[in-house]
Amino acid sequence: MEAAFSGKLETVYRRYVDEDGNAISILQDIQAEFGYIPEEAINSIARMTGIAPSMFFGIVTFYTQFHTRPRGANIITACCGTVCHVKGAQRIISRIHDELRLKEDQDTTRDKLFTLEKVNCIGACSIAPVVVVNQKVHGRMSPEKMARELKKCRERTDA
């Protein structure tokens, strides 16, 4: 396990070793590898590159794309752009919170089945309101359609 972990980091590191200015790309690759950015990964990559861990943490916490905790098996991305907002995105998000029993400040369910994230705009405004379920864009959503999609995800994950 340990060896596999550092092996993966080593591969990422070698991809960028020749050039400056790749801290963000390194972190993006680490996240693609592990699904999130584990603290140990930052410490190891900091040792390899000779860049202070605080510098990497600074980047991770600046950009919304990076996650410092493991995420759910299903990723639900609710668009919160202007058009989705005026077409009722908030009601859909409330419904997701209810269905998944997520508290206001919680984004991943305790069983790690679902993660809810909000995105500023995915640019599919003509079919608003929009929710992305596991990278598939669903347009013209309603709270009821959303509840059905969540049920489908649950069934697929159980199967």
Place this chain on the structure above:
Amino acid sequence: MPKGVTVNVCMGTGGIAGGADEVLAAFREELSRNSVEGRVLEKCAVHQVGCRGFCARDVLVDITIDDERTTYQYIRPDMVKRLVSEHIIGGEPVADWMVSDEYHRFHDLQKKIVLADCGTIDPEDIEAYIDAGGYRAITEVLESRTPAEVIDEVRRSGLRGRGGAGFPTGQKWELCAANEADRRYIICNADEGDPGAFMDRSVIEGNPHSVIEGMLIGAYAVGSDSGYVYIRAEYPLAVDRLRLALDQARAKGFLGPDILNSGFSFDIKIKLGAGAFVCGEETALIASIEGERGMPRAKPPYPADKGLWGKPTIINNVETWANLPPIINNGADWYAGIGSEKSKGTKVFALTGKIRNTGLIEVPMGISLRDIIFDIGGGIEGGRLLKAVQTGGPSGGCIPQQHIDLAMDYDNLLAVGSMMGSGGMVVLDESDCMVNIARFFLEFTQAESCGKCTPCRLGTKRLLEILTRITEGEGRKGDIELLEDLAGDVRDTSLCGLGMSAPNPVLSTIRYFRHEYEAHIHDKHCPAKVCRKLLTFFIREDLCVGCGMCRKACPTGAADGKPKAPHHIDTSSCVKCGACYDVCKFKAVLKE
């Protein structure tokens, strides 16, 4: 267009969400299963194309038989069989599913330069771009023009930056080229962060080579050998198509060393944004490419003097780059002949919100808002009344209904308190609350403020707190004046464009919709019935049939009643979530 049968399926993000990949697969299957090619004795080709613009009618399909093109709307996979048997084999178009007059009205007032080939060529095939005249401009430039002549052509065309601020492109290039430097960089800003905007995404998804060719022209003009496209990771399809286009361009010798044996070398790298709105600001974007936190710095020095890695750098956005090949091909005079006095050419807008024909449009600068909304857009959804048009995203403002005859260009928009921005245009109707809209944008800018300078970091937070208080019925006398005062300070003292323009949504809504603020503060009333804390939900007994839907939907048990008897809502336990209002099929639940 070659003879034979061509089927084009719209495969932008909108089309795919509407099921375009299933439609495409159905065509391929249906055509091969019936061995249609053998039966009609013609070659049948099925292509995916980029956004056609009229996203409201997705999935759009073109069937072209020997130059005769028919466009179909709302196509689903189960409709493909009939299209193939009746139209392609039988030769009779299916009239029931053809686009209506509205489709033509949607296009009549448009003028497509940037989007000319979007939706007709396959974005994943460089040959399609070359067949449509692609890479002709860069070939001609490399063969017969000096860099100074190219800059002069761009300057004379009157092209201004399409990212929002409208700085003259030719002038920017001239400044960059005039600097002594051993290296210069070219950047394409594809970090389209404004909510309600998808112009740049559609251009890259629909015609990525036009952006690459534009960057090549710019690189030759200022003497750069290295370029970057900084693109949002939230646009996976655009990233994939761009990556493919770069590989194809390299294979064809349009990118790399010694392009077309001219001695000129240039290549482009992709940098994925990591989700920070402020990175659309040029100095923050440069910091992000360098691998740092994306925080803006003070200007001057401008990037044209000191940009990426401290070298002179040109940053233009996607749409600006895509305008360049047509300008070189048709000449500066042609381009300068389109548009208004100080804003030349066309502008692509993402027309969305409470409008019937949502989609992507390209219109000459100077067209009136009325033409856009009522002719192209087909008017307001559901027959409601137009209230305002929001342009420029979180940096822009709301243009009220009384300015509907405004000619859309950079300067007129500034004069009414909004801005061009990158081209998002969100139509709002009488059911939208303007205080809520202002609060929405402040919530956005407050979260996206990078925190470097105090007026923006704390000012946007305080503005948001006041607006939230007002929408929740806690507004106080003097709040409007306080908002105006604070908004002015944030605008005047912030470091970068994000902070300087963040107060615009507040100031423009107060300027035109002060009465809505007053109703919220003094009467604790939301005229548009949007701010939930100011509403009361109740059931009209004469309309209620006692179906029990509201009882089941209510999270607190406030909506209650016996089956088949009128229900009622207990206001003391009602949390005003609106679930009962949404589920009632008899419109018996009202809000006041």
